[in-house]
Amino acid sequence: MRKVSTILLAASIWASLWAVDQATAGTVTETFVIRSSHDDGYNKLYNGSANLTSSYAYIGNGFLIGWRFEGISIPPGSEVKEAVLEVFCHNGSAAPVTILYIAEASDDANPFSVASYDLINRQKTLTSLVDVPEPWLKMGWNASPDLSSILQEIIDRPGWRAGNAVAFFAEEISDAGKRGLYMIEKADTYAARLHVTYTVSKIDFDTDGDGDADITMKDSDGDGYFECPVGKTEYAGTLVIDQPLEIMGYPATRTETLFKGDGFVLKNGGVIISDLASPIVSSAFPELKGNDLQVVSRDYIWIEYGAKILLNGEGEFFAGDVYLETTRPGADVVVKEEVIIQGRHIDIITYGGAISLRRNTSLRASSHMTFRVELWDDIHLNRDVTLQASSVSGDCYIIFTAKDGDLHMNRNITINADVIDFCGIRGNIWDDGTVTVTGRTECW
Ligand SMILES: [Ca+2]
Ligand SMILES: [Ca+2]
Ligand SMILES: [Ca+2]
Known part of the structure; x- marks a missing residue:
């Protein structure tokens, strides 16, 4: 049984100020019904003959009954808490039976066919359940035991997708008796139904620290990355991210995710990818163009x-743009301690705040990279910082601008681009002699 992880916050002053995210689970209950004639029926076990059109079938009598439910909207990665099959009994309700419940081991069960042995020959789940029920309600609904472990085996298949179909089977294995059930042919209202309760993995962000979630993200495609909302998300306070996120696109369009608030922190396991890098999305929509991430914060990033x-897009191609901007005069952007940023463009902009890249920070762009300090303050590159802009198609630029400030480069700074433009630095350029610059430089 999978457990939904809970984030334990470090007992730091920051954590108490920004008591933040807790991965929890959203619970969903849904009922699925048989929709068409070929979604219920039976095979006779002794000769494989198929019947999909009878208005009734037997648990017992040498039948293997099948029910196929379409449009099971359970996302991959969900935990099935309960799954109950309900059937309508019309006779033999007290007959002694021992029922084996099992399901089809497939990502998306096909409709039943009238071919002999179709139900019998379908590959079955490893998980099954045997029930010896009490007498049933005659001319009434009767519930199976909880079949969640069987359904979970299907949901856990790597190829499972929300919206696929599931087929359950029931067989009487004691030869003791038979109970009669209605099929959809009797009437839609008598067709079997499947009640499912499941939980979807999700994460809540309490940006203003009042204990209530302000932003919620789910991992509905089950790839382990919680999905950022498309478009602009405004919040009060600070968004602290220490979980894997993905920014989502639509087929064949370019989309933006913009987070706008007072502060933005990405740290300790916080990873933001484009869903282009997700095997699920990139294989399903090969025409996707790229998704951009924009962060605009008042006080700091x-x-x-x-x-x-x-x-990235597929492979090493950087498909989305990264834009980081602080708006309050004096608000800094700090990038430090083993950080990697990769995008098509990377733009970092402040208004009178420092841009500081420190300690094993690596930025790679496949078009341009700009660092722009408006008003006043400096740009600092300090200790093992690598900036690289390169592409097979066209020149790539790294552009430094400090309208009223300096550029400081200290302790093993590596800069690599077709053109490195220092012309926007109005103050001094400080170089401790360990800077490696590859490419054409301008104004330095
Ligand atoms: Ca049928
Ligand atoms: Ca809140
Ligand atoms: Ca996801």
């Missing part, structure tokens, strides 16, 4: 402690 922004 901190990307730190192993955090990553990887807006």
